Amino acid sequence: MLLSLELFVLLVLANGVPVVVARLFQHRGNWPVDAGLTWGDGRPLLGPSKTWRGIASGTLSCMLLAVWFELGWLFGTLFGALSLLGDLLSSFIKRRAGLESSDRAVWLDQLPEAALPMLMAWLWFPLPLWEAAAIAVLFALSNMLFSPLLYRLGIRKQPH
Numbered sequence: 001m002l003l004s005l006e007l008f009v010l011l012v013l014a015n016g017v018p019v020v021v022a023r024l025f026q027h028r029g030n031w032p033v034d035a036g037l038t039w040g041d042g043r044p045l046l047g048p049s050k051t052w053r054g055i056a057s058g059t060l061s062c063m064l065l066a067v068w069f070e071l072g073w074l075f076g077t078l079f080g081a082l083s084l085l086g087d088l089l090s091s092f093i094k095r096r097a098g099l100e101s102s103d104r105a106v107w108l109d110q111l112p113e114a115a116l117p118m119l120m121a122w123l124w125f126p127l128p129l130w131e132a133a134a135i136a137v138l139f140a141l142s143n144m145l146f147s148p149l150l151y152r153l154g155i156r157k158q159p160h
Contacts, residue, residue: 004135006069007121010062010076011114011139014083017061018054029053033088039095046091047101055084075124079117086112110140 034045066076
């Protein structure tokens, strides 16, 4: 049970820290991961909100907290990186579908960033598959629930 809670907190951290860091630093250091490149369809690869600063801050924060949880620095680094890779994947899919960065895509906006790291956690730890899946779904649902609140508080730029 403690491991499940720690993994959930790591998911929140990996995806929440980049949002907070973006608010704190505004436009400083927000180099887009896709460097402004477009795909063959003429749309951006990912969009301007996916930055190296976000990847670095989310991954580093997961690594540090995983060390504190005694899960190991390598696990924390990979967990954070996979979560953010899932977020990049969802952005890529949204751009191919013609959706803008601010457009809402229920489940696609939340599930890949939870499913990829939880798949790794399932392989890494003695964690039942149903529990790993439940943590991913719980993260996605909590993200849908709390994002509008964080938007109203001025922490998020979008309500989803």
